[in-house]
Amino acid sequence: MTDAAARLTRREFIEAISAVGVGALGIGWAQAQDGGAGGPDDDRKIRIGVVGGGFGAAFQWHLDPNCVVPAVSDLRRDRCDHLMSTYGCDRPYDSLEELILDDSLDAVAVFTGAPDHVRHCVQVMDTGKHCICAVPAAISLEECEELIAAKERNGVRYMMAETSHYRAPAMLMRQMIQDGLFGEVLYSETEYYHPAKKGSAERQSLWYFNGEPTWRHCYPPMHYITHCTDFVVGVTGERFTAVSCMGRGATVEEDPETADNQYDNPFDSGISIMRTDRGNISRCNRSRIYYAHGERAQWFGESIAAFMPSYAGQPFVIKREGEPDITTLPSYLNLVPEPMRVSSGHGDSHTFITREFILALLQDREPALNVYDAVADTAPGIVAHQSALKGGELLPIPSFDPA
Numbered sequence: 001m002t003d004a005a006a007r008l009t010r011r012e013f014i015e016a017i018s019a020v021g022v023g024a025l026g027i028g029w030a031q032a033q034d035g036g037a038g039g040p041d042d043d044r045k046i047r048i049g050v051v052g053g054g055f056g057a058a059f060q061w062h063l064d065p066n067c068v069v070p071a072v073s074d075l076r077r078d079r080c081d082h083l084m085s086t087y088g089c090d091r092p093y094d095s096l097e098e099l100i101l102d103d104s105l106d107a108v109a110v111f112t113g114a115p116d117h118v119r120h121c122v123q124v125m126d127t128g129k130h131c132i133c134a135v136p137a138a139i140s141l142e143e144c145e146e147l148i149a150a151k152e153r154n155g156v157r158y159m160m161a162e163t164s165h166y167r168a169p170a171m172l173m174r175q176m177i178q179d180g181l182f183g184e185v186l187y188s189e190t191e192y193y194h195p196a197k198k199g200s201a202e203r204q205s206l207w208y209f210n211g212e213p214t215w216r217h218c219y220p221p222m223h224y225i226t227h228c229t230d231f232v233v234g235v236t237g238e239r240f241t242a243v244s245c246m247g248r249g250a251t252v253e254e255d256p257e258t259a260d261n262q263y264d265n266p267f268d269s270g271i272s273i274m275r276t277d278r279g280n281i282s283r284c285n286r287s288r289i290y291y292a293h294g295e296r297a298q299w300f301g302e303s304i305a306a307f308m309p310s311y312a313g314q315p316f317v318i319k320r321e322g323e324p325d326i327t328t329l330p331s332y333l334n335l336v337p338e339p340m341r342v343s344s345g346h347g348d349s350h351t352f353i354t355r356e357f358i359l360a361l362l363q364d365r366e367p368a369l370n371v372y373d374a375v376a377d378t379a380p381g382i383v384a385h386q387s388a389l390k391g392g393e394l395l396p397i398p399s400f401d402p403a
């Protein structure tokens with residue numbers, strides 16, 4: 001047995017993972033707990049404007065003791081009202097373009113549709129404000145470059161709000177890898193299934209608004225895989241270097257709604273094999289058709305493997321060679337300030353995303369899921385889609401990391 005975890009008894013292993021705490025969240029969280037910036041005596045308030053009253057209304061800005069929401073915006077009045085009541089805010093703006101002119105704001109949360117992310121984030125950062133944005137970071141490799149350039153020229157902070165990063169199994173895996181309790185992840189399998197099949201109410205609500213197609217209509221499936229890729233990029237710290245992807249899709253005769261779509265996208269599913277910069281392999285599945293649901297991963301070492309719960313009934317488990325299974329996850333919610341200890345969707349990840357962005361600004365440091373991590377999560381899907389369009393050709397994934 002080569003992995004440290006496989007050498008620990010069950011009791012020692014449970015003690016080791018029970019001691020897992022702020023380490024799973026980063027050094028800034030430990031500093032805040034020790035009374036540094038962002039600690040209980042820090043009464044500063046970050047002033048954040050929130051744009052996008054769908055998913056953007058599902059975060060805990062109003063519960064963070066170091067944050068206030070003075071302004072919100074959505075093009076839709078009903079969603080703007082929803083943002084105001086959620087975040088206790090009385091200053092609505094008609095659009096992001098107007099909100100970003102409000103000089104009282106330190107930061108803006110961008111929760112508009114994916115094709116608008118880079119344009120909106122660049123606009124935010126060009127006013128000198130920090131920016132947190134929903135996934136994916138970008139929809140083309142050129143946009144990845146534009147995003148990084150805007151962050152760098154303005155010297156502001158950028159974070160991508162990837163929920164997989166703060167699911168408890170991902171936090172535990174990140175800590176175990178850092179502490180040498182897992183060893184090298186030689187192979188991983190990740191998947192994101194969210195069915196919206198022909199004729200379903202789910203497709204109707206995601207694909208159309210007032211009878212018009214939304215940005216989600218026929219959106220290329222591999223352009224939305226950060227929920228998967230972050231289970232590697234955000235857990236082992238690896239970068240993806242190459243991908244081969246097979247796409248599948250219904251014909252226009254089988255699914256006439258897909259005709260002449262805005263992305264010219266023929267696929268509803270993609271299955272990809274990716275290589276990492278440490279020579280390991282990951283398989284990433286994404287589908288809006290399969291009869292399956294959820295965002296999950298399983299990670300394999302030489303004598304240890306970890307499995308997230310699945311739609312099919314697989315429970316959370318860590319299997320170790322010659323040792324009993326580990327089936328309990330640590331609880332992390334006690335690490336956020338007391339008012340933020342709420343059930344928050346996507347495996348309770350929202351409250352950690354909220355706190356990490358605010359803590360990073362208070363501590364004047366890069367957040368988790370910074371612009372380079374965000375692009376490392378996003379670009380593999382953009383290249384995977386190109387590969388699928390070329391029948392599965394193995395394509396290199398460019399690095400956007402600073403030299």
Ligand SMILES: NC(=O)c1ccc[n+]([C@@H]2O[C@H](COP(=O)([O-])OP(=O)(O)OC[C@H]3O[C@@H](n4cnc5c(N)ncnc54)[C@H](O)[C@@H]3O)[C@@H](O)[C@H]2O)c1
Nearest residue numbers: 052054055073074075076095096111112113114134135163
């Ligand atoms: N688990 C996750 O991480 C997760 C889950 C759901 C959604 N998302 C992401 O969150 C984002 C929002 O998702 P959604 O489902 O709410 O999408 P949506 O399309 O329903 O909502 C986007 C909102 O942005 C508003 N908007 C667009 N341009 C604007 C502008 N210039 N000024 C003001 N408002 C503007 C629209 O009116 C709309 O209400 C998407 O990018 C999506 O990919 C992520």
